[in-house]
Amino acid sequence: MSKIEIKNVYKIFGNNPQSVMQMVRDGANKEEVLEQTGHTVGLDNVSLNIEEGETFVCMGLSGSGKSTLIRHLNRLIDPTDGEIFVEGTNIMSFNKEQLIDFRRHKMSMVFQRFGLFPHKTVLQNVGYGLEMQGKPEDERDRTAMEKIEAVGLTGFENQFPNQLSGGMQQRVGLARALATDSDIMLMDEAFSALDPLIRSDMQKQLLDLQSELKKTIVFITHDLDESLRLGDHIGIxxxxxxxxxxTPVDIIMNPADDYVKAFVKDVNRAKVIKAKVVMKKTDEANDIDKSNLIKVNEDQFIEEFLPQIVCSNSNCEVVDKSGNVKGYISNKELQTSLTKS
Ligand SMILES: Nc1ncnc2c1ncn2[C@@H]1O[C@H](COP(=O)(O)OP(=O)(O)O)[C@@H](O)[C@H]1O
Ligand SMILES: [Mg+2]
Known part of the structure; x- marks a missing residue:
C-alpha cells in the first residue's frame, strides 16, 4: 500500500463543474473547456502513488495545477471527481472532527511566503502546531527548541519574524512543520522566494533532515534543478x-513529450547521472573492450570521470565500495547517450 494514492482526480473550477465533466472525460483540453464553458480545468484525470518515506516532487509551469494538487491532500480543495487515499483511508470519508485531527497530526505544510505569525516569537511560531494539538507549554517549548536547533536557529528563539532574513524565516517555517511530528510534509514552492545561494542551503538542509527523518514529503517547484536534487520521484x-x-534519471533520459523535453533540454546530464545508471552489468558487457580500463565507483557522477575517459580514450570498469566489479561503461556509448535529445 502506498502512503498516498491519488486516483483519477479531476478538479474543475467554475459555476457548475459537474456540467463539464463529460466534456473533459471525452478529451476536451483546458483551453477548449475554458473557451466553450468558462470553466477552468485545474486537474485532469490525475492518478499517482506516493510511497512512504520518499520525497515526491511535483513540477510544472505556473498554472499547471501544482498547488491545486497539493491542496487536495489536506482537503483545502475537494475533487470534482476521483478519490484520494492516505494510508489506505479515503480522505473524503472524514467527518469534521476526523478532518481536524488529520490536519493537526498527519500533515504539516510549509508555504512559499513563510506564513509566520508576525506577533509571535520564533519559539511561539514553531510551537504553534503543538499548541493546536493541545500540548502543554513546557512540552511545546522543549520540542520547539529541539526543532529550532535542527534547522540551525539556536539563539534566535525569542526574535520576531521581521527581525530575521528570508532564509531564516523559512527555517522557522520548516521547524514549525517538523515540530508536530506529522509524517507527511507538504511544501508548496517553499524555497522559490529565496535567493539562489540561500535556496541551495535550504535544499541541503532538507536533504540532511530527510536522510534522518524519512518523512513522506510532497514538494512543489517549477525549477528543474531543485526537482532533480530533491526528488526520489518527479511528477510533471x-x-x-x-x-x-x-525518477530524475527517467525524466532526463526519456522525457515523455515535448513539454518535458523543454524542461530538461539544458540540463547537464553528466552532472546528475551516476555511473551505475549507465553501466552495462558485467554479464551483459561482452562487447565492451576491456584492454584499456579506468576504474570508477558506481556512485560517481559521470561528470567526475568523463574528461578522463574522453582524453585517454578508455572505457570504464565500475566498482562498488568494496571494489567488486559491477559493470562496464563504453566511452563511445556514454558520449552518445549524453548528447541524444
Ligand atoms: N480558486 C480557483 N478558482 C478558479 N480557478 C482556479 C482556482 N485555483 C486555481 N485555479 C486555476 O487552476 C489552474 C491551476 O492553478 P494552480 O494549481 O494554482 O497552478 P500552479 O500552482 O501550478 O501555478 C490555473 O489555471 C488557475 O488559474
Ligand atoms: Mg502554485
Whole structure:
C-alpha cells in the first residue's frame, strides 16, 4: 500500500463543474473547456502513488495545477471527481472532527511566503502546531527548541519574524512543520522566494533532515534543478494533466513529450547521472573492450570521470565500495547517450 494514492482526480473550477465533466472525460483540453464553458480545468484525470518515506516532487509551469494538487491532500480543495487515499483511508470519508485531527497530526505544510505569525516569537511560531494539538507549554517549548536547533536557529528563539532574513524565516517555517511530528510534509514552492545561494542551503538542509527523518514529503517547484536534487520521484504537470512520473534519471533520459523535453533540454546530464545508471552489468558487457580500463565507483557522477575517459580514450570498469566489479561503461556509448535529445 502506498502512503498516498491519488486516483483519477479531476478538479474543475467554475459555476457548475459537474456540467463539464463529460466534456473533459471525452478529451476536451483546458483551453477548449475554458473557451466553450468558462470553466477552468485545474486537474485532469490525475492518478499517482506516493510511497512512504520518499520525497515526491511535483513540477510544472505556473498554472499547471501544482498547488491545486497539493491542496487536495489536506482537503483545502475537494475533487470534482476521483478519490484520494492516505494510508489506505479515503480522505473524503472524514467527518469534521476526523478532518481536524488529520490536519493537526498527519500533515504539516510549509508555504512559499513563510506564513509566520508576525506577533509571535520564533519559539511561539514553531510551537504553534503543538499548541493546536493541545500540548502543554513546557512540552511545546522543549520540542520547539529541539526543532529550532535542527534547522540551525539556536539563539534566535525569542526574535520576531521581521527581525530575521528570508532564509531564516523559512527555517522557522520548516521547524514549525517538523515540530508536530506529522509524517507527511507538504511544501508548496517553499524555497522559490529565496535567493539562489540561500535556496541551495535550504535544499541541503532538507536533504540532511530527510536522510534522518524519512518523512513522506510532497514538494512543489517549477525549477528543474531543485526537482532533480530533491526528488526520489518527479511528477510533471501540464495544463492539469500529469504527463510523466519517474525518477530524475527517467525524466532526463526519456522525457515523455515535448513539454518535458523543454524542461530538461539544458540540463547537464553528466552532472546528475551516476555511473551505475549507465553501466552495462558485467554479464551483459561482452562487447565492451576491456584492454584499456579506468576504474570508477558506481556512485560517481559521470561528470567526475568523463574528461578522463574522453582524453585517454578508455572505457570504464565500475566498482562498488568494496571494489567488486559491477559493470562496464563504453566511452563511445556514454558520449552518445549524453548528447541524444
Ligand atoms: N480558486 C480557483 N478558482 C478558479 N480557478 C482556479 C482556482 N485555483 C486555481 N485555479 C486555476 O487552476 C489552474 C491551476 O492553478 P494552480 O494549481 O494554482 O497552478 P500552479 O500552482 O501550478 O501555478 C490555473 O489555471 C488557475 O488559474
Ligand atoms: Mg502554485
Amino acid at each position: 504537470l501540464n495544463a492539469g494533466k500529469l504527463v510523466q512520473v519517474g
